[in-house]
Amino acid sequence: MGSTEQSMEFWLEDLARRRTFVKPEEHTIRGFFLKGLLGRLRTLGDEALVRRCLEACGQERFMDFFSYSSDLMFLILLTALPTLAERHGGAEAALRQIGRQASTDFLASVAGRAMMLLAQGRSPRPLISSLPAAFRVGMSYGSVQVEWLGPRQGRINARGSFMSPPFLEGVVLKVLEAAGARGTQATARSTGELDIVCEFSWE
Secondary structure (H helix, E strand, O other), X not given: OOOOOOOHHHHHHHHHHHHOOOOOOOOEEEHHHHXXXXXXXXXXXXXXXXXXXXXXXXXXXXXXXXXXXXXXXXXXXXXXXXXXXXXXXOHHHHHHHHHHHHHHHHHHOHHHHHHHHHHOOOOOHHHHHOHHXXXXXXXXXXXXXXXXXXXXXXXXXXXOOOOOHHHHHHHHHHHHHHOOOOOOEEEEEEOOOOOEEEEXXXX
16 A cells, blocks of 8 residues: 555645646546446445535536546545545545445446456456556546566556546555455555556565
8 A cells, every 4th residue: 555644635635736737628538437436436425425526516417428527527536535534544545445446347347347257267467457448448548557577566657647646556456356366565656747656466
């Protein structure tokens, strides 16, 4: 996990800073990703929290394959984070939980189930290697690359990422665990304004 736990204010400021880079016409996100995000908040929070998030971004619902500005994602997260932090041991832990839920959504999809079949009885490598394609499906921007450093360790380079490091940690940890890995570790850090490196390993 992250080496030092940062405060709520730190992660709210981090989200607000990332939000300043959003170009509404260029940085878009599919409706199914936003619907999934609200579903995660329903699981981690409650229905009242979901309603507050919808009000914050001025939407009644999201259409699966419609492209929305990524600014809406920030409005949702900035609204939800204080409540989730109270329930899940702080803002950093809450962001990590949202990332874990995002992985759960991906693994339940057609592509995710296909990758799970490939991973059965083998190793988490096929699932981790599928992450770049998974991010490309949902977002119009950024890139994710996987670099293998050994049989059971690697590094993910996320460029142009609007998500915070703990979110990426949660994504990676859930994927590793879903493939049966034990002794999993993931540590992500910012390396640029919108760039993140996440080093991971398992036993």
